[in-house]
Amino acid sequence: MMNIFRLGIKELWSLWRDPMMLVLIIFTFSVAIYSAASAIPEALNHAAIAIVDEDDSPLSLRIRSAFSPPQFQHPERISLSDIDPGMDTGRYTFVVNIPPGLQADLLAGREASIQLNVDATRMSQAFSGTGYVEQIIQYEVAEFLRGYRAETTLPVSLVVRARFNPALDKGWFGALTELITQITLLSIILTGAALIREREHGTVEHLLVMPVTPGQIMVAKIWSMGLVVLGAAFLSMKFIVQGALQVPIEGSLTLFFAGTAIHLFATTSMGIYLATLARSMPQFGLLIVLTMLPLQMLSGGMTPRESMPSAVADIMLLAPTTHFVELGQAILFRGAGLGIVWPQFLALIIIGSVLFLLSLRRFRQAIVNMA
Template identity: 60%
Template sequence: MSRLANIYRLGVKELWSLARDPMMMGLIVYAFTAMVYISATAMPEALHHAPISIADEDTSPLSARIASSFQRPSFMPPVMISAADVDAGLDAGDYTFAIIIPPDFQRDVLAGLRPALQLNVDATRMSQAFTGSGYVQQTINGEVTEFLQRYRGVPAAPVTLTLRARFNPNLTPAWFGALMEIINLVTMLSIVLTGAALIRERERGTIEHLLVMPVKPAEIMLSKVWSMALVVLVATTLSLLFIVQGLLHVPIKGSILLFLTGAVLHLFATTSMGIFMATLARTMPQFGLLLILVLLPLQILSGGMTPRESMPEFVQNIMQAAPTTHFISASRAILYRGAGLGVVWQPFVLLLAIGTVFYSVALARFRKTISLMT
C-alpha cells in the first residue's frame, strides 16, 4: 500500500508540474482542438473547388451538357475560354483542368466515330491533378453515355454494377482525417509528455531530490506513466466528444469506451518509450531530434497513411513489433466499423505484450541511469 501511495503522490506531483508548464499545456490544447479540426477539413487528397476551364468549339447540346456537369463542391463553375487561351491560363495557374471540345464533337459521337476530347492538367497541383483527372474522365464518359441512350433509345444493359461505400457512404474526408489525427496524437503526445517530464526533472535538479527519498525507480517511472497517460486519455475523450462529434459532426460507429480501453494499452507502451528515449537524451533539443527519428516511422509505416499490404514484406514484419500498428488496426475497427471486443481482442493482447516488453526495457535503462547519477 505504501508503494501505491508513493506512485499516486508522485503522479499528482507530475500533474501539478505539467499544469505549471504553459508551453506543454498549450501544445495539448492546440493538438486536440486545432490540429484535429485542420486535419479533418484540409485533406489534400479531397477534390474541393478545383478551377476548371472549357474551350467549347462545338457549341452543341452535348458540349453544353458536359460543361454543366462540373459543379460545386468538387469544381468551381467552369470558365468558358477559347482554345488559344488554354496554355496561357494553365501557365498562369488560373486553372487546374482545361478541357478542349473539338468542332463537330456531337455529330461525330452520334455517327459512332469516337472523337477525342483533350484534357489538359496542371500537374504542379499534385493532389488535385491525380484525383481530379480521373473524376473528369468519369464525368465526361457518363454524360456522353447518357446522351447516347436518350438520343438513340439504347436499352439499358442487363447487368449493372451498383457501388456502395461502407462505413463512410459519401466518402467524406473529414470522417477519416479527424479520427486518424486523434490516433496519431495519442502516440505523439504520450511520448512527448513522459519524455519531457523526465528531462524536466533532470534539468531542474529535482531528480536528485527523488533519489534521496524512500522511493524506488519503478515507483518513479510508474508515476510518470500513469499521470501522463491520464492527461492524454482525458484530452482524447474531450476531443472525441466536443471536436469530432460536436463540431465536425463525425459519426463514431463503435464504442468510445472500448476505444479508450485500447488507448490505455497503447499508452502503456508509448509512455514507456518516452521514458526510454528520455534516458538516452540529455536535453530537450536532443529529445526532439530523437523523437523525429522514432515518430515518423511509427506513423508512416503502421498503416495509418498507407495500407500495410502495399509495403515490402520485411517492413510489415518489423512493424509488427510497433504498438502503433496494432492500435491503428483496433481503432479503425472500433471507430469506423463498430467492432466489438470479439474482433479486437487480439490487437489488445499484442498491445499488452508489447507494452510489457517496452516497460521492462525502459525500467532497466531508467535504473541504470539513476545508478550512474548516484
C-alpha cells in the same frame, strides 16, 4: 502504491505549471485535429477548371454544365489560344478541350476524343480530379447517347455500396486518424519531457534521496501523463470530432479508450526510454522526429499495410501504433467488438510489457549514472 500516487500527483502539478506544454496539449487535440479533418490535402474542393467548346452543341453544353461546386468552380469558357497562358500562370488546374464535330461524330458512330489538360504541379487535385473529370464526361456522353440509341445500356450494371462512410467524406477518417496519431505523439512527449525536466531542474537528486524506487518513479510518470492524454483525447472526441466536425462513431467509445489506455502504457514507456537516451530537450525532440515518422507513416494510418513491402509490414508488427491503428479503425469506423479486436489488445499488452521492462532497465542505469 501511495508513493506512486503521490509522485504522480507531483507530475500533474509540474505539468500544470508548464504553460507551453498545456498550450501544446490544447492545440494538438483541438486545432490540429480540426485542421486535419477539414483540410484533407487529397480532397477535391473548388478546383479551377476551364472549357474550350469548339463544338457548341447540346452535348457540349451538357458537359459544360456538369461541372459545379463543391468539387469544381463554375467552369470558365475560354478560347483555344488561352489554354497555354492560363496553365502557365496557374490560373486553371484543368482545361477540357471539346473538339468541333464531337456530337456529330458520336451520333454517326465514329470515334471521338476530348482533350483534358491537367496542371500536375498541383499533385493532390490533379490525381483525384482527373478521375472526377473522366467520370463526369463519360456519364454525360452516355446519358446523351441513351436518348438516341437503345443499345447503349450495358447488360451488367455496377451497384456500389460504400460501407462505413456512405458519403465518402474523407474528413471522417482524417479526424479519427489524426486523433490516433496525436495520442501517440503526446504520450511520448509528455513522459519524456517530464523526465528531462526533472534532470534540468535538478529534482532527480531529490528523488534519489527519498524512499522510492526507480520503478515507482517510472510508474508514477506513466499513469499521470497517460491520464492527461486519455482525458484530453476523450474531450477531443466529444467536442471536436463528434461536436464540431459531426463525425459519427460506429463502435463503443468505452472499448476504444480501453485500448487507448493499453496503448498509452506502451508509448509512455517508449517516451521514458527515449528520454534516458537524450541529454537535453533538443536531443529528445530529434529522437521524437526519428521515432514518430516511421510510426505514423508505416503503421497503417496513412497507407494500408497491404500496400507496403512485406518486410516493412512484418517489422511494423513490433510497433504498438500498428495494432492501435487497427483496433481504432475497427472500433470507430466499423463498429467492431472485443471479439474482433482482442488480438490487437493482446499484442499491445505484450509490446507494452516489453517496452516497460526495457525502459525500466534503462531508467535504473540512468539513475545510477546520475548518482
